[in-house]
Amino acid sequence: MGRHVRVANLEVWTEQVGAGPDVLLVGGAGDTVESWQFQLDGLADRYRLTALDNRGTGRTAMPDGPVTVAVMADDAAGVLDALGVGAAHVAGFSGGSIVAQELAVRRPDLVRSLVLQSTWALPDVYLRSWLRFVQWLVAVAPSERAFLEGFFLDIYTARAHEDGTVAAFVEEMLAFPHKQTAEDLQRYLDAFLDDGTPDRPARIAVPALVLAGGVDSTARPVLGRAVAEAIPGAQFEAWPTECHQPFQEVPGRWNTRVDAFWQQVEAGATPRPREAPDRPAEPAGRG
Template sequence: MGEMINVDGTEFWVERRGRGPDVLLVAGLSDPAEAWQSQLDGLSDRYRVTAFDNRGAGRTPLPEEPLSVPMMADDAAALLRALQVPAAHVAGFSGGSLIAQELALNHPGLVRSLVLMSTWARLDAYVRSMMGFWHWMAERAPSERAMLEAFFLWIYTPRAHADGTVDQIIEEALAFPHPQSVEAFQRQLAPFRTHDTLDRLAEITAPTLVLAGELDIAAPPRLGRAVAEGIPGAVFEVLPGEAHQPFQEVPDLFNARVDAFWREVEAQG
């Protein structure tokens, strides 16, 4: 079970599991902490795993002022300090990977290592247009179910659509008692769409693993490769046959890869 934690006057929903080296999981657009369930369950035998709801997702309120990626990175930093975590292995997915980039740039002492899944540093015209479509799709879709059915075409593999995985995820999302509003979806999406750290990536000093799904439409491997090329010493890997959210579709594979990376970092001292 999680709990609400007051961080600089804002109540954030936080879930923590296990003991060992600290890991902070940063979710992407719309996703609450529950998106990381397979990591909370599968990695907590070796790590102290923390997941939380970003502003405007799940149980954490949307602020009155505009959201920005640096603001959300400052939230993550303040949360780590509130939890008395001196430094953590930080894993961010999609929009959460952008937050993780800013966290490493603006609060480097808190970041032991970085895992950037389905990431980008600067969108190209194709993906920027795609996200523009998501913005108005959220308010024009005839129902929440229709919105999810359409949105998930960009998110999950054809395999997951065929074998019933996506249907199950949709049912779970519809049953979730803290759904994200259209306004919150659009206000989270806006800063992710305009995010640009391409010219600052060389300032990241944390050991970094960049992962991309071969079939990812929402954050194509070409964007992740550009991130890895910009960060000194970063390792770039493409997961064959996977799409935007392999940490959900193939959690054992994802967990094993990040565990191996974190073990390498820990061994280097």
């Protein structure tokens, strides 16, 4: 069961499951702890996993004041401190991966390793244009359903649209009682548009695994590769048939790969950079 955790003046919604080495899961735009359900279900036999709703998302309110990457990293650090978690393996996707990077720089005592899915160092012209597109799309879409269907074109593979997985995601989100407002999503995205820390990856001093989707038109592999090249010793893998969120579309593969990385770190081994061949997709679905 989830619960709110007090972090400074904010009540942050968290969910913690499992037993073992600690893992912190940090989601992206509009995504709540439910976005990590395949990981909360599939890895709890090996790890104690903590997920959170970022400020302005789900059951965590959006307080007054600026929303920045640093502020969200402090929120994540505050959750770990409040729960009495020491250093954790930290995984983040999309905007959550940037928060994870910042957390590793601001509070290295709390981060044992990083898994960065669909990440970047600084949004380039293309990604900035896409972030602004989402900001106005959420404001002008004729309905919530229309926004989700349009937004998900860039988030999930064509196969997930064709096999009904995306349609199921849309229905789940329409039924979700703790919806993010258009204004809160826009403020969240502003944090990344305003972010100006291109040297952040080079300041990271923990083992890192950087994953990218080969058909992701937003956080493209070239951006993830640049992050991996800047982090000393980081591993980089581009999965050619995957998009922005393979941890939902191919969760078995994603969990297996991330578990292997964490086990290397736990064993004190130094994960070695490598490129991995793609594999056939498994059935999609978020559960």
